[in-house]
Amino acid sequence: MNCSRKGDGINTTSEKLRLAIRPTWPILCVGLFLLALVVQNSDAVDRFFVESYIHAPPKLQGPSTQSQALRLQASEEIVKTLPTETFLSEEEQQKKSSPEKDDEVDDNLTFVPSAGVQKLVESLREATVKASGGEPVEFSEAERQAWEAEHPCRSRAEIRDLYAERKHMKDVPINKQWNLVYSEYEKLHRTCMKRVGDLQQYFTSKNTSVACSFLIAEPHFGLGNKLFHTSSVFLYAILTQRVILIPESTSIPAVMCEPFAGSSWVISDEFHNLIKEGRDTSETFWKAVDGDKLVVRQAKGTLGNSVYSSSMNDEWVGPEPRFWCNTEQTYMNSVTWLSMSGCTLFAHKLFAIGMFRDILEDLFPNKLVLTHLLRSLLLPGDSAWERILHVNEVYLSEAQKQVGIQVRFFQEDEEYKLKNDRINNRITKCVWENKILPEVCPASPKDKAWNDPKFAQCKTKMSAEDHENPQVIKVLVGSLFLGLHDHLNDIYLRHEMTTTKEVVGIIQLTHELIQGSGAEVDTQALVEVISLSMSDVVLITPMSTFGGVIQGYGGVIPWYIEFGPEEDPPVVCQKGKAIEPCYMGASQYYQCPYDDVGEKKVSDVVPYLQDCLAIDVGYGYKLNMIPQGYGMQMTPDNIKDQDFYI
């Protein structure tokens, strides 16, 4: 798998590593051999991280006029409270006329969006009006039906019901504000695509006659990485009223539903290549901002039409440090085509950008973002959905409880051979200590453990009634290898009973040995991600984006398995502090030469953007090499806001 810049001829791992860990480029794409290098306890690499990145606030790149604050005029027209009715999305209006019974759904649809959300909805509507150029793009009910027949997406209607079947988990509450924003965005997307017509022609002729701007998501690597990046880009597209586009080669169009009714977000690889050839680099863009005279910069914050198309990052790792600055954001508005490549979850760091913060805090009051993004933008297409339903019917549906365990060895075979036993033992200890799975009873009364009070129940054998109504726990294992499956299976198959009389079955769908790529691989990966996300409890591998999308889709706070090198660690697993996964490699400091925030630490400005848990980000942590971790995670004010376990 290759995730380097186009045609840059970077072939050696050390060169890639050097590029990736340059202070301004601290981000790693999890799942690469690149990471494996870091994981190998290489002192040199880890120290480099600590010294060049964790401790030292990075150097600013622009001229040293940092205290020159840019006062962003938050758009003056303070949004008046609009009549409530106008905020019903189309879907909700339909529901209103035929209310459905659903315990989880609050049927009171007449809600008043909070101020930030009203402001965002207004911006989206204004953008749609401008895009329409006085000719509103209608989308009739008949057109909707025709479009849906052509682009079926059963999961959109069915996925919530499947999550609602979990016996020990309430599903995440519906976020009406998000649904409203999504349907407003959909109108903008539809209008722009219709009015522009031939996108490629529009791009190549540097046309700007339609008031629309675009954002190309360029996700890389495995499925988890792609979903992290694409959902983050989408949130940014909404905030900036850009039309999000996705190249065919990402395999996302082959695996997922078309997300926007009456339109498409797919671009051909041929067109994508033209964009890659025709765009400016981010370096050029930052220079253009720096080159603007200060007075002018403060007054207008625009480059006019001088930059038609630009990348927001010159490497594949995601947004660059200056992306997180108000001033630069204002300038970006004048660029018609932006593209962003990457493989990490940066969505919640958008809360760090001053001009978006109020809106985002209002839009996601319980700090739950990824679940809503994934379940609206990135829904499994019908073919993947069919498979998910089969898996559920055949293996999972009658369980009293489902436990999902995802194990990922980044160095694949080599690490597996080295660590398989150790990790299996930790997982077993974790699920027993935390009562996620019941312990097995000692084989016979002669066993020393027999008199331990925790085995009290073992003295009564299982009765016929117990078997009439068996309490079945199903454990779904997601791994490239069979090690954990065989280990747990041996335990539960070869013992008469468990301390709770529950019966435990172990299931693993595939064991591919190496991580592949392509549409079929991604489809099967999605089937496993969603199946695992239907669990009541999930255990995941630190730093794994595959694990991250399991918790994201499912809306569950995961348990992290300790993957550190110690033979016998004091803590074998730890419950996470949020549903939101970690933004791996996120820079902890602002680098905003023209903003008030200057070089401040992000968490000093936005307290809920915290370091990720040490168990999640630090193999190196255990070796005292990465004292604070090196990722950013959004944590709710109160863990109860995100803990839906019952």
Ligand SMILES: *[C@@H]1O[C@H](CO)[C@@H](O)[C@H](O)[C@H]1NC(C)=O
């Ligand atoms: C709906 O919510 C509003 C505002 O919270 C409240 O005033 C109204 O009584 C509710 N209506 C119903 C039918 O529950």
Ligand SMILES: *[C@@H]1O[C@H](CO)[C@@H](O)[C@H](O)[C@H]1NC(C)=O
């Ligand atoms: C610009 O694009 C619009 C919409 O596609 C089209 O009608 C118009 O002819 C284009 N203008 C030029 C100069 O190509």
